[in-house]
Amino acid sequence: MVVTLGMNTQFAVNRFPEPDDWIGIVVEKLGLNTVQLTADVLNPFLPEEVLDRETSRIRQRCAEEGVRVESMFTGAATRVNHLLHPDPVIQRVWVNWFKRLFKITAELGGDGAGSCFGIFPVRDYHDPARREQLLHRGIDAWRDLSRYARAVGLEYVMFEPMSIPRECAETIPRAKALLDQCTDGFAVPMRVCLDVDHGALESDDPRDTDPHAWIRAFAKNIACIHIKQSLDDKGGHYPFTEPYNAQGKIVPEEILNTMAEAGIERCSLFLELSFRERWPTEYSVLDDLKASVDYWRPAVEAANAGDAT
Numbered sequence: 001m002v003v004t005l006g007m008n009t010q011f012a013v014n015r016f017p018e019p020d021d022w023i024g025i026v027v028e029k030l031g032l033n034t035v036q037l038t039a040d041v042l043n044p045f046l047p048e049e050v051l052d053r054e055t056s057r058i059r060q061r062c063a064e065e066g067v068r069v070e071s072m073f074t075g076a077a078t079r080v081n082h083l084l085h086p087d088p089v090i091q092r093v094w095v096n097w098f099k100r101l102f103k104i105t106a107e108l109g110g111d112g113a114g115s116c117f118g119i120f121p122v123r124d125y126h127d128p129a130r131r132e133q134l135l136h137r138g139i140d141a142w143r144d145l146s147r148y149a150r151a152v153g154l155e156y157v158m159f160e161p162m163s164i165p166r167e168c169a170e171t172i173p174r175a176k177a178l179l180d181q182c183t184d185g186f187a188v189p190m191r192v193c194l195d196v197d198h199g200a201l202e203s204d205d206p207r208d209t210d211p212h213a214w215i216r217a218f219a220k221n222i223a224c225i226h227i228k229q230s231l232d233d234k235g236g237h238y239p240f241t242e243p244y245n246a247q248g249k250i251v252p253e254e255i256l257n258t259m260a261e262a263g264i265e266r267c268s269l270f271l272e273l274s275f276r277e278r279w280p281t282e283y284s285v286l287d288d289l290k291a292s293v294d295y296w297r298p299a300v301e302a303a304n305a306g307d308a309t
Contacts, residue, residue: 040075084118
């Protein structure tokens, strides 16, 4: 098994917007060379000339520092209805937004891009006929996007199983069912970005909140995994620092052993950490990032050496 420890750039939003800053932190502070770039750092809604300029800056800086943008993903500011928006005109705007996201990903040398599948509005979710209509419209949109992804050179598209029914794929059976619906006519595979802190707390099946069960269930379809410390309340993107590790259930060696046992041959683990703009959190961001990388690095190195136990 080959495991890459990387960084999702959500930590940088509104703190380190310049490529020199966030790339410098990834390389110099954290000692990493792989990132998942979020759309909150480079939003496809920006004018085309700005996107071209910023994409070029990121590509050049990454080349200079030996950093690889493996994929792109939506972030907190783009956690919206998008492909399940009830207004077909607005939904089509988001289809085009994703096409720009995919184009940027390809220009940066990435393999794939994605998001949550889509988010149902409350009213539409509670109307079974309307919910089914929006779901099929969303599947059609992802099918269209898969064709565009292939045209620009991406290898896959991906969605992230979430934690409530309205945000889709919150249980293992529902995630499997959705993945099965995203095959016919897809030009590149639909894969899964797992998150060790997601899954439905309201489910009667304890596997639905067990990251090990999710890894076993989707081993053949995982594009990458979002990692953060997970507490019983699933209340935040917690770093791997001593206070949270004492309460949390995510143990690097256990996650990596499950991945190996499930037959995963290659996978990237992206630290997806976010920090509130409050005292004292605002002032510990870099230290918490470093502590989280240090917590995972020995286990990843052991797994890559075949020494995981």
